[in-house]
Amino acid sequence: MPVGTRGAVKAVRHEDLEALGAEIILGNTYHLHLRPGDDLIARRGGLHRFIGWTRPMLTDSGGYQVFSLARMCRITEEGARFQSHLDGANYLLTPEKAVDIQAQLGSDIAMVLDECPPWPAEESAVRAAVERTGRWAARARARHLSIKDAAPPDVLPTNPGQVQFGIVQGGTFHNLRAQSSDLTLEVGFDGYALGGLSVGEPSEAMYDVLDSSVGLLPEDKPRYLMGVGLPDDLVEAVYRGVDMFDCVLPTRNARNGQVFVRQGVLNIKNARYAEDDRALDPDCTCPVCVRYSRAYLRHLFVAGEMASATLNTLHNLHFYLDTMRRIREAIVFGTFDQFRQEFLQTFSRTSIKE
């Protein structure tokens, strides 16, 4: 899922996303709650209508941004109190409030509020977060179902088909992952996410967690790895049973001049590309590679032209979406193991040398 934090995937248009084959995008509850506000969006008929996007959308709970962006964040059993990073206004985000906001936004998939401890953290702190996440999950589920049944007067749900996903925490502790899975499954959701990964731990530690914990989640519900990751992370996570991802890397790195190609990472600002007439990836069929040269793309980056962000983003999103398409195809044809081997042999996280 490309990340469309404030109702727009940065630097590209909805039309571009549709042409690239994006089937679902993510919106950030924290940002949209603060501005323009989910009340205003609900009065517009919900987020789909407000932003003019007709395909599916997922919204997060806002918790992660509260912990990372907001000022003066204090977490209690009730929820998280914080000040807006925009104007310092005071807010309280509870499990119920996160449900209400998302009901008003009307995303197709709503996420529960969870507590995501920083990495590294003591086992006791992670256990406390797992247990609180479990209690919050029960509150969020009850609220979600009660709104479906009959919305309170101050909540205007805009998508009767909205489903809700639970989130498993537990850091890199296998026992806590198992405990969190039990707690979340006990509540029961329409899909399940793995949170608290890709927060600084080495990839190997993440793969270890996936090895032991993806299988604890039901095979017949979507399994979603939040905030991941680099291209090889996607392949490795699918290998371990994950179905869905979201990540800012393809879009954010694009704006920093970092584009992904099959061999690895290409830093377009590099002087070596000033007179390079080749496409970013000569084998790529994206709208950028079929038309523009590295020399031009470097010029746009150096000159600070907005088209630099746009074209790099288009290429990177194509790379990510195409990787996922190739993965699905390989699974259908029963050749995923071979695909994985070839992908990992070709792709390196370091900068390409030519």
Next chain:
Amino acid sequence: MPVGTRGAVKAVRHEDLEALGAEIILGNTYHLHLRPGDDLIARRGGLHRFIGWTRPMLTDSGGYQVFSLARMCRITEEGARFQSHLDGANYLLTPEKAVDIQAQLGSDIAMVLDECPPWPAEESAVRAAVERTGRWAARARARHLSIKDAAPPDVLPTNPGQVQFGIVQGGTFHNLRAQSSDLTLEVGFDGYALGGLSVGEPSEAMYDVLDSSVGLLPEDKPRYLMGVGLPDDLVEAVYRGVDMFDCVLPTRNARNGQVFVRQGVLNIKNARYAEDDRALDPDCTCPVCVRYSRAYLRHLFVAGEMASATLNTLHNLHFYLDTMRRIREAIVFGTFDQFRQEFLQTFSRTSIKE
């Protein structure tokens, strides 16, 4: 002509321009000469190949930007000495050098270096500029033809079909406009531009100049009014015989949240649009108006999303290009006078009230 200063029309893609029906764009010689350099662009095969744009392009001479952007500009008979606004490096732009740079860029239409005095200016100063512009025109034409004949070793022309336009100066002095027309016609060019207008004088003063001086230029060559203008300026200038325009207004104003609609100007940042579900112009068929609401466009502007610049620019360029299409159609059908009357009755330069 949409303005693509540094090889890109800001905030949109070439594909967008093509879809909007832009038949020609403008590139700025000053910017491209400084970065990435016309030598580099010539080695890439010229500006068309470098930026991946296959339709026509016009380049200016660089003079206007030297006078307005560069530091320490000193004009002599030889040309203009200046320091780059990027790094302070010293440059000399002569009439011949402006030809050479544009030969290397390989635009389809090259402009001569002229001297454009500020407004207001004494008649004597404007006369001196007219006479110098005449002498520079002769030097530029000779250089252009000599390069066509046989390029010197340090110039790599990239477009054998390039043509060259002369520029008429003379401020708002009718006698000097006539003198400048004579001088420019005496040299003889493939097309003729009116420079030194829309530099601060009232619109009526510009229309007066057009009334008296467009007719001095041959009807069978393109007549180009440089740097103009507001939508009603286009209609009034066509009425007076002008064929071509370039202007940053549709793109620059878009980035500032100012969009053009049939009734006038709409400031999308205005709070009145926060909950307005209508299109910018409900009758407009552009890709923005058929999909997005004022409420969403205001949100994007307030949030500082790049999509704000992109969508406003698309709408404004559509408005300008569509106005020109409607003008051409009215001329073909012999209804231009009626079109003009209706356009001017409908369009106001002030902000629309609802």
